[in-house]
Amino acid sequence: MSARAGVLITGTEVLSGIIADRNGPWLSERLREIGVDAAQIVIVGDRRSDMLAALRFMAAEGLDVIVTSGGLGPTADDLTAEIVGQFCRREMVLDTALEARIGEILAPMLKRWPGLDPEAIRHSNRKQAVIPQGATVIDPVGTAPGLVVTPARGDGPTVVVLPGPPRELHPMWAAALLTEAFRAATAGATTYRTRILRLFGIPESAIADTLRAASEAGIDLDSLEVTTCLRRGEIEIATRYEPAVEHVYDAFADFVRRRHADSLFSEDGSTIDEQVAALLGGRTIAVAESCTGGLMAARLTDRPGSSAYFKGGLVVYSNDAKVALAGIDPDLIERHGAVSTEVAEALADGAIERLDATIGVGITGIAGPGGATAGKPVGLVCFSVHERGGEGITRSVNLPGGRVDVRDRATVVAMHLLRRLLLGSRSPEPARGERRNEKSRCGSGASPE
């Protein structure tokens, strides 16, 4: 029986959508890595009764560990330490050593913000040194200490209390793992393996079909935990299993590989961004983009070290900019329209030329909600990826969704075209039929459910 955990995210600003929670899923993943199953993530506001009810729900579910995030700050609505103390039936006490430690942390900060009243700040932060008696303290990365609190009567889950800011949460989670209290609570956890397959260019229902066929072919999918999801136009098949059934996973992966050879682009968890970066192999890249408005350049520079291959980008939002910056012939725009495969090709060439790059990417399209014309609907995006003096791929695709979706999805399509181009010498260009097919696939409104 493996250890099970719950994640409790607190904060009215998270519950109400003012900020998006990234900590719940992050903690869930980290728990899985150490063989602890996250049974649920619960998000509650900064309300005493709701926080306590959520903790008691998790205890009633028989969970071994609860990890909380948030509610450790200096303001009065930060209640987590106190509520966890109540839940674990431990008295709240001022830890004077901790108070001194927080004082040390605040000292340089106070110097940097000379306008603040030091006494008011110290008062705000003294609260952060009041903790459940007997709790293990995790040294603050910001000003808020973490806690590992065991139940006073020995029954019930151990609670790991961590701050909300990811920059503090991440290192403090690593420190919490090393505490005696946490180890005791998760002793005997099974270690699972998680493997991810990524596909591009097929609908999720085709994967549902493949899962059924795999079962029918005798692959024991019940021994694996298979999850499929559509994410930014790519399908991810995440599979978690105990090491003993590795051979079942191998058979399953092989089955998927044989049915979806054209679509399967990652078997080792690598992302399309990682693959493109690796495939460049010394070549340099430049972008001239219109409807994506800088997102393609931003995506290519998202990775540390991208300055080794990314030369630069032209965000040619207006026709004037297309002409002045990317050197597009105004007649070409006049003849074919700014959103056309011809202009996309000229943009890719312009990027190569102006930025002295080996590879150019051109993107022009209609992100909406305005800008559609007869025959050119919102979502139409034209792409061209070219190698200087070499091969090139040009496509016109109808992307589903609103402005945000179209802009984001366009960068996904461009990344996959880049991968195809970079693999060019190793993999054959697709046949005409496949090309047409690929076009319509991108335009499908297939449900991501």
Place this chain on the structure above:
Amino acid sequence: MSARAGVLITGTEVLSGIIADRNGPWLSERLREIGVDAAQIVIVGDRRSDMLAALRFMAAEGLDVIVTSGGLGPTADDLTAEIVGQFCRREMVLDTALEARIGEILAPMLKRWPGLDPEAIRHSNRKQAVIPQGATVIDPVGTAPGLVVTPARGDGPTVVVLPGPPRELHPMWAAALLTEAFRAATAGATTYRTRILRLFGIPESAIADTLRAASEAGIDLDSLEVTTCLRRGEIEIATRYEPAVEHVYDAFADFVRRRHADSLFSEDGSTIDEQVAALLGGRTIAVAESCTGGLMAARLTDRPGSSAYFKGGLVVYSNDAKVALAGIDPDLIERHGAVSTEVAEALADGAIERLDATIGVGITGIAGPGGATAGKPVGLVCFSVHERGGEGITRSVNLPGGRVDVRDRATVVAMHLLRRLLLGSRSPEPARGERRNEKSRCGSGASPE
């Protein structure tokens, strides 16, 4: 007594962090708008027992409504309709009219994906027409129908069952609101008002101090629900209250305004992006950016209609690109380094010049993790915003956090500098002292807790 609701997000891919949940907070906000308090958001995997336990927890909390999202797809791990049927003690029945409706929806889709086996697809989707007896059906936007299910025995919450993809969820939520079953469950809900104040350039602890001072000054904050949070370097104070205590909110907002006149930039919920767009008033804008790699251009083109004022952008990642595209004098880079206020100013001028814009933005910095030199640490970013032949503001700022934070936060600082420039004729340039102060503020590592 106002109506209370719970939100249940299902999906192993959401629980495990493969995809981020945006639906929970979205539904929480929509519920609030109609005066229904979201008590919690619970995220569970596609596991029968965990889903049922979460529903029962919410019922035990006495909630009036539960809204679920996800788990309505064609694959076997999509269990929501069945589990909700069990929870509401209703038998599952095939709705043949619904089956026919889904068939109609699938027909054109099958034509677009000619490689698929139509029978396999129909089989996958027939499952979606099996619903709890007596449930109100919400017409699918994709292929998955929504449901409003009341408890068979009349006691317990009414459950609104919606699909996971936001594109389907959003319109189907609107349709669910109109159903008789939903109206009955939320009858008598109080309508709250939510108001948001936004500040930039102060630490959250200063706001904690202000809240205490407001209480001491006799403002009855207990009658308001005040939430503060640090988000991308800006502080948001969200306040929810019943209309009867509007005067208390007014006194509170006035108190904040008097204490933080310099930092308070939004009192009507408007974002910095909306403000900058509105303040441009016919002027055009162009960007030359290095470390932000396209994010600043992407941010300025995020809004529909931005083509009216955004001329274009230069992503000048390499020094060659800075020279070739933005016309930076190589000697300037040699003398001051690529990351310098001098180069930032030249970038802003280059953007104006090359893109024929009224206003130019120049950004150059060290996003990390590499690239730091003596005196120029990771996080150092230089900004310049200029009006053609007019006023300009140039700043050098140390931003906290890792690569992603630095890149993102740099766009926030640039937006605020733009606002300041655009307000220029109406508001005085800050005094020298304030300038220095502003610099150090941006560099603070203040905890966002």
